[in-house]
Amino acid sequence: MRLPKPWTKKRGSRLLGGAFSGAIGEAMLLAGLFLLGVFTSALVLFQRFAAASLGASGVTDRFVSDEASSSTLGFWIVMVLSLAMLALGGGGIVYRLIRIGASDERRLAMAGRGVVGDQTAGGESARPSSSDLAPMPTVPQGRGLTDSPGVHQSYRLASDGSNQARIVAASASLSLLWNATWFVLLAVVVSGFLNDRPRWVLTFLLFPFAGIGWWAFRYFLESLKKTAGVGATIVEISDHPLEPGEPYTLFISQSGKLNLRRLRIELVCDEESTYRQGTDLRIDRHRAYSHILHTQRDLTIDPHHPWEQELGFSLPADAMHSFQSAHNAVCWKITVSGDARPWPSFCQSFPVVVHPPAGPPIRHPR
Amino acid sequence: MGQSLAASWRIGKIAPEVVIDGLEASVMWYTEGKGDEDLNVHHFRRWSDDQLKELDLTQSHGFQCSLPLTPLSYEGTLVRIRWCVRLRLFCSVGRDSVAQVPFQLTSDAVPGLLTSRMAVVTAAVDQLDGTSAAGRAPAGRS
Incomplete structure (x- = not known):
C-alpha cells in the first residue's frame, strides 16, 4: 500500500x-x-x-x-x-x-434558480436562472458606455483608465502622506527645543526623511507634467453596441502640446484568462484580432488646435461577440497610441461591446 | 431565448447487479484554455430511481430546451467556449458514469462561417454495458 x-x-x-x-x-x-x-x-x-x-x-x-x-x-x-x-x-x-x-451540474442548477418537480416531463427540472433569461447572458451590458452623448457622433466612449493616471494618483498620495508625516515630526522636534528637551535622534532623522519627501514630491510633479502634456483623447462612435459586419463611424480627437513620431488608432480584440498559479492570481492576455484603422507619422499638436479625424470601419462578419465570465473574457476595444516627444509614449483604450450577429433589437436612447 | 435544442438518451444494456440511483441531464457551457474553468448549467433535469423504474431505459427518452443567444461556441487561443449535453448516471456500485455530447451554439446569420452541426457520440461506461447518449443540435434559429 x-x-x-x-x-x-x-x-x-x-x-x-x-x-x-x-x-x-x-x-x-x-x-x-x-x-x-x-x-x-x-x-x-x-x-x-x-x-x-x-x-x-x-x-x-x-x-x-x-x-x-x-x-x-x-x-x-x-x-x-x-x-x-x-x-x-x-x-x-x-x-x-x-x-x-450532488453533482457539480445539480449544484450549479440549484444555485439561484431552484429545482422544481416537473411531473409532465417525468423528471425534476430546473428553471433557467435570471442571468440565462437575460437577452444575451455573458455579454457585458455596457450600459455605462452609452451614458455620454457625443458632439460629432452618437456616443462618446469612456477610457478604461491609463497607467499614467494611476501613477499620478499613487505618487500624489505618497508625496502628501510622507511630507505630512515629516511636518508632524518637525513640530515634535521644534516643541522639544522650545521646552528645553531636545530630541536629537529624531532631529537627525529628519534630514534623510526630508530627502525622501523631496524625491516623492518631485516624482509627483514630473508625473503630473507628463499627464498634462499629453492631453485628453476623445473617441466618439456612431452606434453602440457593435454588430459584426455593420459599418460604423469613429471620431477621434487628441489634444495637448506635443510632437508625435507616430499616432495609431486600432480596433483590437483581446482574450483574457485569469488563473491561479500557487497562491498568485495571474492574468494572461492574447491579442486575437488587430486592425489598424489609421496611422500617421510626424504629427504636431498644439493646445489650441487638437488633432481630429473621422474614420469609417466595420467588424469582421465572423467576429466573436464580447464575452465575460468569472475567469475568462473576450474584450473588444479601440486603442489610441502615440510615440510622443518630449512626453513618454501613451496608449488609451476605449472598450466597446460587440453583440453576436442578428441579436435582439438594440434600443437607441437617442 | 434563441434556438431550441432536442436531446435524447437511452441505456443499452445494464448488468444485472447494477442498480441505477438516478440520472441527470444538463445542457451547459464551459470554458477551456489557460484560465480557470467557468461553467454554467443552462438546463437541468433529474430523474430519481423511482422515476427511472417507471421508464424503459432501453428506449429513447428526450427532453427539450430553448438555448440562449450567447455565449456562442468559440475556439480561441487562451479561451475556448464549449457547449455540451452531459448525462450523469448514478449507480449503486462503482463511480458515477458520465456521457457527454458536444454541440456548437452558433449564429445562423453568417452562413458558411458559423453553422450548426449534429453531434452524436456513444459513451462506454464501466458499470453499465453499452450506455449511450445522443444529443442533437438545432439547424436554425426558432
Missing part, C-alpha cells in the same frame, strides 16, 4: 490520495475546529458568568489564563476566536454535506 506523502508536489490534475479519504480528512478537520470552538467558548463563558457564583474555577484556570479571561478585552478576543472557529467548522461541515450526493 502506498502511503500519501503530504510534502510531494502535486502535478497536473492527479490526486495524491482518494477523493473519499480527502473528504473524510477535511470533515474531521472541520469537525475538530467546530468542537474546539464550542469547548473554548463554553469555557470562557463559564469562567466569566458561572464560576464566580460557584466559587470554583480551577478547571478553567488550567486552560484559559486570568489575563485572557478576566479582562473584558481578553474575554472578547477569546470569544471572537471561538466564534470564528465555530463558523468555520460549522459552515465547512454544512458545505461538505451539501456537496455529498
